[in-house]
Amino acid sequence: MKERNGKRRVAVAPVDEFPPGARLEIKVGNRSIAVFNVKGEYFAIFGLCPHQSAPLSRGRLQGTVVCNEHTNWEKEWAHDGEVLVCPGHAMEFDLRTGKAFGYGMKLRTYDVIVEDDWVTVIL
Numbered sequence: 101m102k103e104r105n106g107k108r109r110v111a112v113a114p115v116d117e118f119p120p121g122a123r124l125e126i127k128v129g130n131r132s133i134a135v136f137n138v139k140g141e142y143f144a145i146f147g148l149c150p151h152q153s154a155p156l157s158r159g160r161l162q163g164t165v166v167c168n169e170h171t172n173w174e175k176e177w178a179h180d181g182e183v184l185v186c187p188g189h190a191m192e193f194d195l196r197t198g199k200a201f202g203y204g205m206k207l208r209t210y211d212v213i214v215e216d217d218w219v220t221v222i223l
């Protein structure tokens with residue numbers, strides 16, 4: 101773990117060993133963080149489900165149907181590959197924001213950068 105500008109950085113994996121579709125769970129102290137490569141974009145989210153602590157790094161990634169004022173109240177497929185489904189009881193989380201679909205809760209998300217050819221989570 102490195103520190104720069106007052107922020108801790110955790111090197112997760114070399115970029116060439118973390119291709120699209122890859123995922124890892126890392127531990128930082130007693131904190132679990134799930135890291136994903138979705139179509140070349142990296143995401144990191146708190147790694148334990150707030151319901152019964154299932155490991156979110158093992159969750160399925162999918163999209164979801166939305167219907168709201170932005171879709172003119174028509175059903176539309178959205179967030180393709182960015183909806184993380186808890187392997188415990190299928191609660192769904194937006195990988196980008198950490199928000200749970202249909203529930204008023206939000207998981208912490210973390211910035212992910214590539215630094216010196218390593219996928220790196222900023223804490």
Ligand code: FES
Nearest residue numbers: 149152186188189
């Ligand atoms: S442990 Fe995640 S929904 Fe129950």
